[in-house]
Amino acid sequence: MRIVVAGYGPAAHRLVETLADRGFDGTITVLGEEPRAAYDRVALTSYLSGPPGTGGEALAYPAPSGPVAVRLGDRVASIDRARRTVTTEAGHDEPYDVLVLATGSAPFVPPVPGAGRAFVYRTIEDLDAIREASAHATSGVVVGGGLLGLEAADALRGLGLSTHVVEMGGWLMPRQVDEGGGAVLRGHVERLGLVVHTGTGLDRIEDDRVILADGTVIDAGVVVFSAGVRPRDELARRAGLPVGERGGVVVDEGMRTADPAIYAVGECALVGGMVYGLVGPCFTMAEVAADRMLGGSAQFTGADLSAKLKLLGVDVASFGQLSGALDVTYMDPVGGVYKKLFISDDARTLLGGICVGDATPYSLLRPLVGRELTAQPSELLFAGTGSAAVAGADFPDDAQVCSCNNVTKGRISAAIAELGLTDVAGVKKCTRAGTSCGSCVPALVSILASEGVAPGKAPCEHFDHSRAELFDIVRVRGITTFSRLVGEHGRGRGCDVCKPVVASILASLNGGHVLEGERAALQDTNDHFLANIQKNGTYSVVPRIPGGEITPEKLIVIGEVARDFGLYTKITGGQRIDLFGARVEELPKIWKRLVDAGFESGHAYGKALRTVKSCVGSTWCRYGVQDAVGMAIALELRYRGLRSPHKIKAAVSGCARECAEARSKDFGLIATENGWNLYVGGNGGFRPRHADLLASDLSDDELIRAVDRFLMFYIRTADRLQRTAAWVQDIGLDYLRDVIVGDSLGICADLDAGMERHVGGYFDEWRATVEDPEKLRRFVSFVNAPGTPDPSIVFETERDQIKPVLMEVTRR
Numbered sequence: 001m002r003i004v005v006a007g008y009g010p011a012a013h014r015l016v017e018t019l020a021d022r023g024f025d026g027t028i029t030v031l032g033e034e035p036r037a038a039y040d041r042v043a044l045t046s047y048l049s050g051p052p053g054t055g056g057e058a059l060a061y062p063a064p065s066g067p068v069a070v071r072l073g074d075r076v077a078s079i080d081r082a083r084r085t086v087t088t089e090a091g092h093d094e095p096y097d098v099l100v101l102a103t104g105s106a107p108f109v110p111p112v113p114g115a116g117r118a119f120v121y122r123t124i125e126d127l128d129a130i131r132e133a134s135a136h137a138t139s140g141v142v143v144g145g146g147l148l149g150l151e152a153a154d155a156l157r158g159l160g161l162s163t164h165v166v167e168m169g170g171w172l173m174p175r176q177v178d179e180g181g182g183a184v185l186r187g188h189v190e191r192l193g194l195v196v197h198t199g200t201g202l203d204r205i206e207d208d209r210v211i212l213a214d215g216t217v218i219d220a221g222v223v224v225f226s227a228g229v230r231p232r233d234e235l236a237r238r239a240g241l242p243v244g245e246r247g248g249v250v251v252d253e254g255m256r257t258a259d260p261a262i263y264a265v266g267e268c269a270l271v272g273g274m275v276y277g278l279v280g281p282c283f284t285m286a287e288v289a290a291d292r293m294l295g296g297s298a299q300f301t302g303a304d305l306s307a308k309l310k311l312l313g314v315d316v317a318s319f320g321q322l323s324g325a326l327d328v329t330y331m332d333p334v335g336g337v338y339k340k341l342f343i344s345d346d347a348r349t350l351l352g353g354i355c356v357g358d359a360t361p362y363s364l365l366r367p368l369v370g371r372e373l374t375a376q377p378s379e380l381l382f383a384g385t386g387s388a389a390v391a392g393a394d395f396p397d398d399a400q401v402c403s404c405n406n407v408t409k410g411r412i413s414a415a416i417a418e419l420g421l422t423d424v425a426g427v428k429k430c431t432r433a434g435t436s437c438g439s440c441v442p443a444l445v446s447i448l449a450s451e452g453v454a455p456g457k458a459p460c461e462h463f464d465h466s467r468a469e470l471f472d473i474v475r476v477r478g479i480t481t482f483s484r485l486v487g488e489h490g491r492g493r494g495c496d497v498c499k500p501v502v503a504s505i506l507a508s509l510n511g512g513h514v515l516e517g518e519r520a521a522l523q524d525t526n527d528h529f530l531a532n533i534q535k536n537g538t539y540s541v542v543p544r545i546p547g548g549e550i551t552p553e554k555l556i557v558i559g560e561v562a563r564d565f566g567l568y569t570k571i572t573g574g575q576r577i578d579l580f581g582a583r584v585e586e587l588p589k590i591w592k593r594l595v596d597a598g599f600e601s602g603h604a605y606g607k608a609l610r611t612v613k614s615c616v617g618s619t620w621c622r623y624g625v626q627d628a629v630g631m632a633i634a635l636e637l638r639y640r641g642l643r644s645p646h647k648i649k650a651a652v653s654g655c656a657r658e659c660a661e662a663r664s665k666d667f668g669l670i671a672t673e674n675g676w677n678l679y680v681g682g683n684g685g686f687r688p689r690h691a692d693l694l695a696s697d698l699s700d701d702e703l704i705r706a707v708d709r710f711l712m713f714y715i716r717t718a719d720r721l722q723r724t725a726a727w728v729q730d731i732g733l734d735y736l737r738d739v740i741v742g743d744s745l746g747i748c749a750d751l752d753a754g755m756e757r758h759v760g761g762y763f764d765e766w767r768a769t770v771e772d773p774e775k776l777r778r779f780v781s782f783v784n785a786p787g788t789p790d791p792s793i794v795f796e797t798e799r800d801q802i803k804p805v806l807m808e809v810t811r812r
Contacts, residue, residue: 001026003293004086004096006076006235008032010041010279011266012102013061015286020066022294028068029094031086033075033103034123037063042279042436045151046493047127048158058493059124076103079239081259098261098293101236101249102286105229105267105277110143114205118143118223121152130222134159137221141165141210143202144226145172147309152226153194158521160777163194164218166210168201168227176307176318180331181356184338188314188357191537193584193780231268231275244270253299255289263289271300279436280304280404287406304403306366308359315359320352320369328377332357334535334804339381341365348372350380363443367399367409401443404436409447416451424448424461425491434461438495459720460497463490467645468717471505475716480510481518500524501720504607507643508715509754511761513768514606515775526605529779530765531587534580536804537793539587541567541579542604543594544640547614547632547652548575557597565590568801574611574649576602581802583793585780591766600764603641607721609648612636613661617654617671626671628654631700635707641762642711645718645727649683663691666724667707672696676703680710680736681728689725692733695741708755709740709748716751 003019005012008030016028032038039059047059064070074088085095107120119130121142134140140156142149145167156163165172171182172189186196200214210220231248241257242250248270255263255271265285267277276282281303291298306319324342331338337357344351350368355361365380373380395401397410415421415430424444428434434441441461457466463486465473470485479485482502486494494502503522507514514520514527526532531539543558558577562569567590568580582590591601604610612635615621617628632652642648651662652669662668668679674697682691695706713736718727728736738744740751769775795802 001293002095002097003028003100004094004098005030005100005102006086007102007104007266007268008034008038008070008072009102009104009266010038010061011104011282011286012100013038013064014283015100015102015265015290016064016068017061018287018290019293020064020068022290024066024290024294026067026097028064028066029096030064030068030070031074031076031088031094032070032072034125035073036124037061037070037072039124040436041122043493044121044124044127045155045158047124048131048155058487076235079235079262081239081262084261096261098263100289101257101262101264101268102266103232103235103268105231105275107225108228108230109225110202110227112202112204115225117205118225121148121155121224121226122229127155130155130224131159133222134161137161139163139219140222140224141218141220142224142226144228145169145196145198146175146226146228147173147307149226150189150309152224153189156222156224157192157194160774161222162777162780164197164220165189165194166197166200166202166212168199170199172196172198173309173316176309176322177316177354177356178322178340180329181316181318181338181340181354184331184333184336184356185314185316187333187537188336191584192314193778229267229277231270233268236264236268244273244275248275253288253301254292254297255285255300256292263292265289272302276303276305278303278305278307278404280406283404283436284406304366304369304400306362306403308362315355315357317355317359317362318353319362319366320350322352322354324351328381330378330381341377341380343373343377347377350377360442363440364446366403366440367395367401367443371396371399395443395447401447402431402433402436402440404440405432407431407433412444412447413451416448416453421448422453423456423458423464425464428461457719459501460495462486462492462494462498465489467501467505467720470502471509471716474502474505475509480506482506482522483518497720500527503527504643504645508758511758513763513765513775515765515769515778524607529584529587530601530605530769531582532605534804538580538804539582539584540604541582541587541590541594542572542576542602543599544602544636545576546636546640547612547629549614549629549633554597554599557594557599561590561593564593566795566802568803572611573613575613576604576611578604581795581804588770588776588779592770595764595767595770600640601766603765607644607646609636609639609642609644609650611649612639613649613651613665615652615654615659617652621654623657624654624671625673626654626676628652628660628669628671631669631676631703632660635704638704638759639707639711641765642715642758644711644715646721646723648711648724664688665691667691667710669703675699678703678706678710681725681733683723683725691725692728694733694737705752706740709751710736712751712754713740713747 038061074090076086077089078087085093087093107122109115120126140161141164142153143166145165153163153165171179172185200212203211203213210218233243233247233249236249237243249264249268250270251257251264255265257264266282285300288298288300308317321342325345326343327340329340339355341353342351395409399409401409412431421427427444434444458464473489499522514523533539562579570578572578612632614628614632618624648666650667651660651665653660653662654671662670663679664682668691670677676698678695679691680694682689794805796805
């Protein structure tokens with residue numbers, strides 16, 4: 001059998017891969033239009049996060065095996081059904097016994113004046129063109145507020161453009177969420193700096209601006225259309241094959257057209273009256289067609305249209321039916337969370353759901369659609385968030401865990417048992433579950449645990465190494481970028497778990513600004529703006545006050561800044577002054593005032609040294625035996641900006657009365673008549689722990705050397721988000737003492753040198769930001785009106801200070 005495939009996108013690749021896996025012994029010729037082999041379009045946006053000129057190799061699917069010939073850059077132009085031959089644009093004739101149309105879809109371009117100046121968001125070449133144009137622009141507009149439109153908007157934002165989203169519907173993602181979910185989503189998106197226009201369309205595009213149907217004029221150096229797609233069925237039309245009224249090659253449940261020798265799969269196919277634009281149904285079509293070619297009887301009977309989106313920390317998901325006789329809703333407008341489940345009229349069957357702001361329940365509830373509820377609906381709203389309502393182990397064997405690749409729980413469990421799989425990466429490789437959108441990975445972890453597989457030390461499925469091992473790889477090999485690390489020692493493109501881990505490692509070893517180049521995209525939410533986001537979308541500003549010592553002049557400056565910007569002020573437990581209520585566009589102005597007065601970042605937003613608290617010590621207190629304030633200031637200035645696996649807090653007490661509460665800190669000093677006692681591994685918080693005595697009666701120099709080594713050894717060897725308390729308990733106090741005091745591993749000189757590099761390379765992130773116009777561009781609420789406050793941020797007065805006006809949380 002000679003099979004010819006017209007088109008080489010994801011569906012075509014899955015067809016060829018399935019035929020090869022099932023032992024097809026004929027020949028396959030793939031004729032692709034693009035100049036490159038099939039690649040993962042789901043992850044297309046990640047292509048822009050790498051440096052220009054790196055190509056799309058990271059997105060490429062594995063090369064097909066078996067008797068497959070692939071010819072790229074040569075589109076099929078016509079079909080001669082009588083002769084069973086296709087002719088390409090280059091004039092090549094290719095005979096077939098079976099022809100598969102996998103021509104995909106084309107972006108819809110609205111018929112408006114000036115549309116030829118806009119870009120579309122479909123291929124790597126499209127993204128290259130967008131990147132090139134963005135280098136000469138400052139603002140952009142995305143027409144279309146659906147799933148792909150928000151991906152495109154995120155891409156423009158990542159390229160440094162002030163970005164607007166225009167959606168004709170009444171709210172964002174109208175096909176995936178309802179009006180309530182759309183409102184919450186809009187709040188998230190606008191807090192990220194994007195401007196949203198809903199309920200209006202595009203009227204025309206002019207030079208460097210667009211005009212909306214409601215008359216709004218927007219400056220736009222780059223315009224991107226992402227307003228849906230249309231099936232590419234022109235080959236079928238010219239060949240006389242039936243197509244749908246609104247497009248799409250008509251096929252039966254076996255993916256066969258009216259011509260028994262021609263199949264159609266993917267986004268060009270019209271099956272059961274529908275054209276599917278999600279990767280999961282397209283993969284299923286390809287598998288059904290392959291089965292039919294090999295003599296099987298598989299049928300395409302519909303598909304799961306569930307979707308999950310995560311952009312810059314905003315979770316959106318929908319699954320199953322988005323309507324039902326009954327619904328259960330949880331809404332927290334302050335926290336930006338909206339969840340709704342749709343239930344059958346007898347309150348026994350889960351029909352579908354919507355999640356915005358927290359999609360944790362998605363991977364555990366989607367496989368249960370159409371099945372009897374395992375718990376109260378109100379409990380299911382919080383599945384996966386610590387609730388025991390449902391877990392992957394509870395799925396029946398026929399429940400579809402991975403809708404993208406049609407993988408059931410039974411198949412995953414069987415693979416774990418039969419092949420001895422021990423991690424998510426192994427499950428992915430052997431079953432394909434989790435290899436497309438990745439939203440089912442939490443369920444895979446749960447199923448592994450239910451099969452008795454202990455979780456590994458790797459931060460996520462993109463690396464096989466623990467954080468400590470990654471630290472050593474970066475240090476020994478001199479790696480300075482995430483893309484190189486994941487390319488040489490990992491897989492895929494990374495995720496929200498491993499990127500911040502690597503960002504911390506790079507900052508610890510290589511220094512540099514956390515918002516510089518590729519690193520900016522790796523940071524946690526707070527690090528993106530060098531400030532802590534609060535529950536109403538404003539930020540807090542915490543200047544460093546080493547040791548808690550401050551002059552009257554500096555106190556006055558803080559008071560003046562708080563007064564002039566209308567901020568709430570609070571003295572913290574770490575002897576600092578926290579300024580709350582700053583809007584994102586105000587942050588650089590506040591920093592500038594503080595920096596000019598001699599303040600610097602207190603790193604309250606980062607996994608780094610926070611404070612070194614102190615009592616007044618021997619300088620003022622009649623019980624003090626050492627200069628606690630002087631030592632606290634010296635330590636805080638030495639370790640400021642030191643990035644670590646988790647936040648670090650310290651304290652210095654000038655005598656045994658322990659007024660600074662040093663034993664509740666990651667490291668604490670208590671003065672003695674002969675010097676300092678050093679305690680390590682304590683913390684307050686959720687599980688308070690007293691620190692352990694590491695060394696006694698240390699001189700100032702001995703103390704600083706011991707703390708240097710303690711911190712550097714912790715940074716090198718601790719797990720992701722592991723506090724020093726848990727770390728000390730894991731490795732043992734005696735072992736720690738042997739390493740950093742007795743030098744049992746012979747690494748103390750290296751630890752000392754590492755700390756000296758940190759001290760010598762320190763710079764203030766706030767000052768570096770306010771002096772860099774490029775970095776300042778990210779600090780806006782509304783890009784078309786930078787000085788306009790966000791109207792959703794409202795305050796009231798209490799005890800002569802502002803506090804957020806909290807909307808009433810409704811639960812139904």
